[in-house]
Amino acid sequence: MYRNTKNVPYYVFGRGSLAQLGDLLKPRREAVDGPVVYFVDHFFRDHELIGRLPMEKGDQLHFVDSSSEPEVTRIDAFKEAVSADSRTPCCVVGIGGGNALDTAKAVANLLTNPGKAEDYQGWELVKNPAVYKIGIPTLSGTGSECSRTCVLTNIPKNLKLGMNSDYTVYDQLLLDPDLLATVPRDQYFYTGIDTFMHCVESLQGSYRNAIIDAFSVRAVQLCEEIFLSDDMMSEDNREKMMIASYIGGMAAGNVGVIHPFSAGLGVVLHVAHGLGNCLALNVLGDIYPKEYKQFRTMIERQGVNLPTGICKDLTEEQYEGLYRGCIVHEKPLTNALGPDFKQILTRENLIERYKSI
Numbered sequence: 001m002y003r004n005t006k007n008v009p010y011y012v013f014g015r016g017s018l019a020q021l022g023d024l025l026k027p028r029r030e031a032v033d034g035p036v037v038y039f040v041d042h043f044f045r046d047h048e049l050i051g052r053l054p055m056e057k058g059d060q061l062h063f064v065d066s067s068s069e070p071e072v073t074r075i076d077a078f079k080e081a082v083s084a085d086s087r088t089p090c091c092v093v094g095i096g097g098g099n100a101l102d103t104a105k106a107v108a109n110l111l112t113n114p115g116k117a118e119d120y121q122g123w124e125l126v127k128n129p130a131v132y133k134i135g136i137p138t139l140s141g142t143g144s145e146c147s148r149t150c151v152l153t154n155i156p157k158n159l160k161l162g163m164n165s166d167y168t169v170y171d172q173l174l175l176d177p178d179l180l181a182t183v184p185r186d187q188y189f190y191t192g193i194d195t196f197m198h199c200v201e202s203l204q205g206s207y208r209n210a211i212i213d214a215f216s217v218r219a220v221q222l223c224e225e226i227f228l229s230d231d232m233m234s235e236d237n238r239e240k241m242m243i244a245s246y247i248g249g250m251a252a253g254n255v256g257v258i259h260p261f262s263a264g265l266g267v268v269l270h271v272a273h274g275l276g277n278c279l280a281l282n283v284l285g286d287i288y289p290k291e292y293k294q295f296r297t298m299i300e301r302q303g304v305n306l307p308t309g310i311c312k313d314l315t316e317e318q319y320e321g322l323y324r325g326c327i328v329h330e331k332p333l334t335n336a337l338g339p340d341f342k343q344i345l346t347r348e349n350l351i352e353r354y355k356s357i
Helices: 017-031 048-052 072-082 098-110 185-204 210-227 235-249 258-269 273-281 289-302 316-327 330-337 347-355
Strands: 010-013 036-041 060-064 091-096 133-137 151-154 159-164 172-175
Touching (some): 010 017, 060 098, 098 273, 258 316, 258 347
Parallel strands (some): 010 172, 036 060, 036 091, 091 133
16 A cells, blocks of 8 residues: 655745745635634744734734753643634644744644644544644754654653644745744754754665655755855755755655654653754764764864763663663664664663763
């Protein structure tokens, strides 16, 4: 059986295109008597960007704390806050990096589906179409703007897993490279390099198809052009980064060892996804030798700081949590290492890798 694949139906791309948001929202306001609900990265709380949003009376503005990964309890709280207005929103708008974009997607799902966020962590569990949603990335690399998942951390269950569903896909994207100009340099790298990582994982895995390979190859080429250049944040490179994230996001489903390893860091130590991936590849050189060398060259070329000592002197319970938070991701680990991946990534092997971070 071949899978019927859904991509984002519409996108606007170009410098300054944020100015078109009002035009995109107009037909939604006319079609549905409900507010526009904005989920915006808290980085922009006192930023001039807020004044540029076409907000009208009754619209809601919620700031998303991007200092830690989205958690299921936070999604539930946002749903309750939005539902204080009994009207169904005419549109949900996510503005920010993967955290804010995933939050908007998750809340849009919950507004039309009963229960809590944790009920939908998995594959094809969302049964009803979500509220119409527009994604506006201000940070590129995760591919959240075009992926069919929103990744959530479930602390009590020691789990980091997405709502994987066609209903999670954004209905409209607004891709404005100017919005990347204010990103802190290290953060730009941590997030942007995610595109490189999930694409090389896909290309080396056993779950392959020609279309995903084509997206992945081009996204990797763009990342090499960006991160091996003299300035990864030049005007041209910001455009390339937004394109790489978009096409790379369409190839992001079949990851390998890096993402599960990073998931352990996210669940136990609340390490942000992009940084977690960097820390992961930094200790997975034996599994991804070529990519590790490229990664180290990119870090040095761009003068990026990679923290150390994060996993030093943790408790045995924390080390066990890191192991379980990684090894639970059987599909990507099988994709990378085969069905016997637990014989390669033993408990001792994984914990020693974590201890070296």
